[in-house]
Amino acid sequence: MKLTNIPNGESAEVIAISGNNRITKRLMEMGVVPGVSVRMIKSAPFGDPLEISLRGYHLAMRISEADQIEVQSERLKVNGSE
């Protein structure tokens, strides 16, 4: 599933980042690489961008960018909900 399918407050493990463009590279440089665990925090007031947390920090990205991130839901690691 895609990162955008993860509900607020839930965690997922990144499996792959599709595409091979500037955004792919930028995401990976910011630590979004296969195997890392990310948590969906929320979306901005107008629905876009999104905020996630990973590696102990918070990252914002547009929905179009998050769509490039393939994840596997980690339902067992759910950390409360909004």
Add this chain to the structure above:
Amino acid sequence: MNPKVVNIAEERRTANDIESKKPEIVIALAGNPNAGKTTLFNSLTGLRQKVANYPGVTVERKEGVWKLSENAARLIDLPGLYSLDATSLDEQIARNVLTGKLADLPKPDAIVAVVDATNLERNLYLVTQLLEYKIPIVIALTMVDVAEKQSLEIDTKKLSVLLRIPVVEVTATQRIGTDELAGKVTQAVKDNQNSDDVLDESTIHLSLQDDGEINKKIFARYNFISDVYQESVKRKQTEERSFSEKIDRILTHKFFGLIILIGILLVVFQAIFSWANVPMDLLEAGFGALGDFTRTNLPPGLLTDLIVDGVIAGVGGVLVFLPQILLLFLFISILEDTGYMARAAFLLDKLMSRVGLHGKAFLPLMSSFACAIPGIMATRTIENPKDRLATIMIAPFMSCSARLPVYALMIATFFAGQTIFGFISLGAVLILSMYALGIITAIIVAFILKQTILKSPPPPFVMELPPYRLPNLRNVLQSMFNNGWEFLKRAGTVILAISIILWALTAFPRQTDVTSPGISQNQIAPGEQEAVSNITTGDESCGCQLPDQMQIAEQEKKAEEEKQGLALRNSYAGQLGHLIEPVIEPLGFDWKIGVALIASFAAREVLVSTLSIIYNTGKDSNEESEGLISAVRDAKKDDGTPAWTPLTAVTLMVFFVLAMQCMSTVAIVRRETNSWSWAIFMVVYMTILAYAAAFLTYQGGRLLGF
């Protein structure tokens, strides 16, 4: 002193250093944004720092002197970086510094890598890249106290062993660890020769999995980092909600987040719009008084006029922007330092991206309502050059405070006391319409620019939302003063030159009668501000003044005003007014308005004082002066018809909303884009747009019978 250090120093001196006084050792300071790099830089260099730009680009170049154990070093503060691979300007500059490609900057002898302990993995990513430059590295580990509060425990020694790099815990604000850092850096510079082997060993991890493809390389680096992290971090961060996340429940809330954002923007706006007026008025009055003093004490003539009307007025015209710039950058650095700026971009990105702009464009545009100059300087926070350029190009459409006197004069003259439906002030509606016209035009122009000449694939928005932190007072003040100084240096000279040229246009050719001064001119400064004539009379009379003296003064003033008007009408500016009359006639403007338009290219509000001179009501009239209002109302064209109608007034306002009539803005655009062509493009397209809109307004209005 160690012989090897001397050796290196000698080499540097002969090879690179033109000025032999400069310190010989060069240290680069690298780190992620928000890692505490600026605080460390300020702490290490104190006030021994200078800010400039890298040649040809507008990336800020900060350099300071760092007193290492025995000798001083040049400390180069690189721009905040997440990576060194990408194509952004900041990253290219950093690469050029690290490879010694800049003409006046030798390759660094060592790198201090600032690493945020609370964000170790992503911060170490940059370090893995720095390793490839074969320059000795020392890690300054910051925010250790914050990490401890998050029950995060880092084994610094283990980290140092694993990375084969010295690691020093630093709390820059209290200068803890800075001496140790200096010692380790000195040592690293000394050991230079051995470090290559060590570095190779630590990069083996990476090259094993790296088969050239950049994404695989990134993946390999993070794998390496994960290993280091697993081994060197004793206790990991708990997954409980962080403090920042709690604050963000309100500050990026769907409803309250926007309300608070609007509130903050209003405070910023209020500050540059009205608080800045106090020091600005003081500066204006001060330079006015200085001008009067100079005129009174120098013999009248060309040189005095040049000094007073050209130089002093020009310098005043530059300095008057300073309060707004200082205040805006005070707010910007507080908003950046606290971490709120990224949230504002997060909240507004959707809105701004509809016209193709970045969320960060909002603050510069908002600031431009006070003045486009600080607004354009504030676009530096936008990383993508094309987004930044698009923002710069539309910033002057925001109705700045200099347009207000023009609006006010037009409304006071033609629409005072008029209402719509009996209770809505027509003047207020008109002013609001002018603001709306500017905003709508800006949106359309931004959209067109982003579809055409500034078309670019949307740059990644991917942006860190840094943890909220208290702003560091020293960083805030330093940033404020650095930006103020930059403005004076970069735009000041151009603004000064232009104001002297404009003075010359209005002062030449000289009238013969102007150059033959009466005795009275030495007593009463010719055509000067009320303030001074008050002082003069006050000094002489102490309240026991003779009536005829006042009358004489009054007559002399009147004569002087007429002389001024005559001089202006015959000046080059006046001739230009005649010259452009056929062009501006379809807008309903006569040549006198033309003169005022030309003069107002110096600054929009100059229109008011120029009209006062043309209509002989005295230079010191302002938009509220009854004399000027009735003079405008009664003014006749050369053929005897009224020069102004309410329609002319509205047309003039429309023209002022859209035209690029501010030489200071042109100067700052030239500096910020580093090219005259963008500055000229701005003047041309805005003026064409303004002309077209004014034409439609006037001719359309006439068709409708106004």
